[in-house]
Amino acid sequence: MGRAGLTTERVVRAGAELADEVGFEQVTVSEVARRFDVKVASLYSHVRNSQDLKTRIALFALEELADRAADAVAGRAGKDALVAFANAYRDYGREHPGRATAARFPLDSETAAASAGVRHARMTRAILRGYDLAEPEQTHAVRLLGSVFHGYSSLETAGGFSHSAPGSEESWTRVLDALDVLLRNWPATPTP
Amino acid sequence: MGRAGLTTERVVRAGAELADEVGFEQVTVSEVARRFDVKVASLYSHVRNSQDLKTRIALFALEELADRAADAVAGRAGKDALVAFANAYRDYGREHPGRATAARFPLDSETAAASAGVRHARMTRAILRGYDLAEPEQTHAVRLLGSVFHGYSSLETAGGFSHSAPGSEESWTRVLDALDVLLRNWPATPTP
DNA sequence: TAATTTGCCTAAAGGTTTTAGGCAAACGCA
DNA sequence: TGCGTTTGCCTAAAACCTTTAGGCAAATTA
Numbered sequence: 001m002g003r004a005g006l007t008t009e010r011v012v013r014a015g016a017e018l019a020d021e022v023g024f025e026q027v028t029v030s031e032v033a034r035r036f037d038v039k040v041a042s043l044y045s046h047v048r049n050s051q052d053l054k055t056r057i058a059l060f061a062l063e064e065l066a067d068r069a070a071d072a073v074a075g076r077a078g079k080d081a082l083v084a085f086a087n088a089y090r091d092y093g094r095e096h097p098g099r100a101t102a103a104r105f106p107l108d109s110e111t112a113a114a115s116a117g118v119r120h121a122r123m124t125r126a127i128l129r130g131y132d133l134a135e136p137e138q139t140h141a142v143r144l145l146g147s148v149f150h151g152y153s154s155l156e157t158a159g160g161f162s163h164s165a166p167g168s169e170e171s172w173t174r175v176l177d178a179l180d181v182l183l184r185n186w187p188a189t190p191t192p
Numbered sequence: 193m194g195r196a197g198l199t200t201e202r203v204v205r206a207g208a209e210l211a212d213e214v215g216f217e218q219v220t221v222s223e224v225a226r227r228f229d230v231k232v233a234s235l236y237s238h239v240r241n242s243q244d245l246k247t248r249i250a251l252f253a254l255e256e257l258a259d260r261a262a263d264a265v266a267g268r269a270g271k272d273a274l275v276a277f278a279n280a281y282r283d284y285g286r287e288h289p290g291r292a293t294a295a296r297f298p299l300d301s302e303t304a305a306a307s308a309g310v311r312h313a314r315m316t317r318a319i320l321r322g323y324d325l326a327e328p329e330q331t332h333a334v335r336l337l338g339s340v341f342h343g344y345s346s347l348e349t350a351g352g353f354s355h356s357a358p359g360s361e362e363s364w365t366r367v368l369d370a371l372d373v374l375l376r377n378w379p380a381t382p383t384p
Numbered sequence: 385t386a387a388t389t390t391g392c393c394t395a396a397a398g399g400t401t402t403t404a405g406g407c408a409a410a411c412g413c414a
Numbered sequence: 415t416g417c418g419t420t421t422g423c424c425t426a427a428a429a430c431c432t433t434t435a436g437g438c439a440a441a442t443t444a
Binding site for chain 1: 349354355356358369382
């Protein structure tokens, strides 16, 4: 029997595809092995354990999503950039629900600090340059935007918006309009 | 050997506590059985399977959260109600991270329709009565609020805001200020 | 070509899930 | 109080996933 040509890279990529097909939670070392037509134990040379596999898929998804987001915002500013960036998130979630779920996988702080998550934060700040927000308000806004993108995508994937009118598409557009207005009229900290 | 006095109710409640201790994903029929000092098979009279257990924990958490939210908004209106409602969500996530994660567990649409999720939606709409939003804008706003609460709580639980200044507490307050401003100045649909 | 490294395999132990069938405690009723 | 029925937890067992240890052969290097 020849070799299957496994590498950590290929294993992780296969895991990401599997996540899109069956859901991130259902990703299993055994199933990935099956896809390569290889015995389970063979994967343990390329991945430490099941948790490690999931973490790597999460990191992979974060990178992929950051790449897309970077492409989307390139050459844009203001609301244009905001909308392009936000759409990169939503589209990723719709095209790759499993990977998008993976991108929300909780990482320990060390891993998170070395992940593409920091690129995401930097890009979000870059977009806020189009609005007039000084620190610490900028950080609050970054967290709000992260919450909205994260939350909307996850509710949409869970089917939360799919069984009532108006359509999710329309809500998304209006939510982005609203966020743009909000960022242009960010309230001053009330004097206590 | 006497009987353990298992009921679906008690099993689900124990599962919810377990979720808070070890994380919702780690909730397992076996571990719940261990807690009751009972053989695993015994639980299968009270719960159909592992998926069913998780679904029931999710429904339980949704009810509990809806009760808290209802208490919080009672007798309040406007920004007062918005803040109380939002805090009910965040506090629940901080006190019961496992249950809060359970409350985000994807339910099939039939189950979701019979869940306390509809109470959540109704309460959100009630809060929006304090603002001047006609349909379909009200629905868009409901979805935005759901995304923010859901997203913020989940990022906070994942530790997303815990390793940088300013503190999450402050961001949360400012996010709510911002949402209040936004709801009072919700943009009109641009004429195409 | 010989030596070494690398890659996948077999074997095996331990844990979770789920079903089937059994026995005894609790309950309902005469 | 005693009898029959129901209910609740148990044993047994099969299927699957995880993970480690050790082996052999293919690929790489010298």
